[in-house]
Each structure stands twice: as C-alpha cells, then as structure tokens.
C-alpha cells in the first residue's frame with residue numbers, strides 16, 4: 112500500500128520523548144500528563160483539560176460523574192462509532208438514536224426534539240469526519256429541555272464552530288488519540304470543558320476517587336478515597352508522545368486542508384458519486400478524511416471499488432460500517448430494524464473514506480482521484496453494457 116489511509120506521524124521527537132520517560136523512574140503520576148493537558152488547553156482555548164486513557168473512557172467518565180444510570184436516556188446520533196453509544200450504555204442509561212442528515216452525515220437536528228422524553232438527561236453530538244455540527248441549534252434545544260450537551264470530538268481536533276473549538280460549545284468535549292486520528296498517543300483521550308467543578312470531579316473519578324495526588328501526599332502511600340472511580344489515567348509514555356504531537360498539529364491540519372481541497376477539486380465532476388462537503392466558514396472542518404458518497408446505482412459495488420483501489424495501492428476506509436442501532440448488540444437489546452435510520456444506513460452503505468492525512472501530498476491526491484475516476488468510468492461502461 113503506497114498510499115495508506117492513515118499512518119501515525121511519529122518522528123524522532125516522539126521517540127526521544129518516550130526514551131526520556133523510560134530512562135527515568137516515573138511512568139505514571141508524573142509531570143507530562145499535566146504538561147500535555149496544558150498544551151492541549153492552549154491549542155483549543157479550553158479553560159480546563161483532563162487527560163484520560165481513551166475517548167471512550169472520557170465519555171464514560173463524564174456520564175458516570177453526571178450520575179446517569181438506569182431510567183435515564185441520552186440522545187445519540189445513529190451514525191457514529193459504537194463508543195459514543197457504549198459510553199451511555201455502560202452506565203445503565205439508554206441511548207436513544209437519531210438519524211443523520213444526508214448532506215453532512217451529522218445528527219439531523221430537526222429530529223432531536225421528537226426523541227426527547229421526560230427521561231432524557233443529555234444530548235451527545237458527533238462532529239462526523241471533522242465537519243462540525245451546527246451547535247447553535249443544538250444548544251437552543253438543550254436549553255429548552257435543560258439537557259447536558261456532550262461533544263464527541265474523536266474526529267474533530269482543529270474543527271471550529273463560530274471560531275470556537277469544537278468541544279467548547281457544549282458542556283464538555285472528548286477527543287481521541289487513537290493512531291489514525293489527527294494526533295496520536297497510541298491510545299489516549301482528552302476532555303475539555305469550561306466547568307471547573309466538573310473538571311475537578313473528572314480528575315478525582317479518573318483515578319479511583321483518591322483524595323490527593325502523589326505530589327500532595329505527606330506520607331508516601333497514605334491517602335483516602337472519597338468517591339467511586341476508575342483507573343482512566345494517561346501514562347507518562349502516552350503523554351510524552353502527545354506533547355510532541357500537539358506541537359506538530361498546526362502543520363498537520365494545514366496539510367490535511369490542502370490535500371482535501373486538491374482531492375475535492377479533482378473529484379468534482381466525477382459521475383456516480385458526490386463529495387461530502389467540508390465547510391470552512393462559520394463551521395470549519397478539520398478534514399479527517401474525504402468521504403465520497405456513491406450514487407444509489409453503485410451502492411452494491413462499494414466493496415469492489417475499494418478492492419480495486421487497494422490493487423492500485425490506495426488505502427480507503429468506511430465510517431461507519433453500520434448505524435450503531437443496526438449492530439447486533441443494540442438491535443437485539445432494543446429491537447431496532449433496518450427500516451429505521453435510513454440516512455445513516457445509506458451513508459454507512461454508500462460512503463468511502465479517502466485519505467488526506469499529513470503523510471500525503473498533492474501528487475498522492477492526483478493518484479487517488481485518477482484511480483477513482485478510472486474505476487467509476489469502467490464500472491459505468493460495464494454496467495451500461497450488461
């Protein structure tokens with residue numbers, strides 16, 4: 112594969128930083144997690160940042176801290192990674208799914224209110240593929256119904272709404288540093304928020320509910336536990352990588368934007384597909400990938416198209432393989448069927464995610480576009496003959 116969908120952009124700086132941690136004696140509870148939090152807060156403009164072991168852990172931690180449990184409901188977009196729903200489900204609360212807009216893949220805001228009940232406690236939005244949800248409208252609904260708003264920012268590092276970084280319009284935003292994301296720490300996540308009291312609770316509950324950090328302990332090993340909590344901390348090794356990655360983030364984002372623009376232009380008038388828009392105005396995308404949506408006539412050909420791309424050395428991916436409520440666990444538990452969430456189902460079935468990451472340049476974009484165009488032309492030709 113000479114054009115992989117994504118590769119972690121690990122340089123000598125990250126290697127040196129990890130070696131420095133390994134050469135020392137502090138692998139957890141050291142200064143690096145805090146330095147990474149400060150750097151991330153500075154980049155996003157967040158008043159508070161709390162490092163966690165993954166985005167899933169961060170979302171679960173927030174719902175846990177909010178005290179959600181059996182009998183509560185959270186509005187969740189159908190078109191997302193299962194983590195968005197699992198984080199709700201793990202508390203005993205019920206995810207109530209809402210279909211997507213076809214145009215952007217984001218939650219269909221016009222359908223949120225119909226899904227709200229007296230049991231609803233929160234709305235979680237996902238900035239699908241780095242294209243921000245219009246938070247003004249979501250916040251207006253949340254205000255009317257007195258709901259907490261969580262932003263799943265796993266794919267939206269660098270994306271902004273009205274000039275404000277995603278994650279800061281709602282009550283909290285959670286990012287992922289899994290290897291294919293905008294920056295990586297191998298595994299890892301970060302919560303950003305404005306509420307200092309909630310940030311304090313998250314710090315407590317991500318570390319067993321222990322009342323003092325290592326630095327605050329007068330006698331080593333002596334502490335009290337004042338609440339229930341997990342071990343959702345980030346290690347110094349992961350944080351060391353994160354510190355170096357944040358420094359490179361502006362360059363990564365510029366490269367992604369350039370690649371996306373070049374590839375969009377090449378693909379503009381390709382028959383049989385449309386390009387999912389990546390706006391740069393009030394809503395500013397951070398170009399996680401370039402998603403093409405195949406016309407209905409090509410829906411059954413998606414796997415073949417992706418295979419043909421692979422044979423040309425071009426990586427691609429699918430976001431996401433099925434709407435979450437169509438996955439066996441949710442289907443079996445809540446009785447959802449294929450007729451529900453038709454827009455999310457169509458996007459799951461007919462989209463292909465193409466690479467625009469900083470590991471690639473404009474020559475790669477030209478090759479990807481050339482590959483797609485050729486495949487679509489040949490397929491159109493053979494379909495019209497049969």
Ligand SMILES: Cc1ncc(COP(=O)(O)O)c(C=O)c1O
Nearest residue numbers: 165166167192194265287288289
């Ligand atoms: C929208 C979304 N939310 C959450 C996650 C889970 O992130 P993590 O692996 O850091 O828990 C992903 C993973 O790709 C995702 O795409």
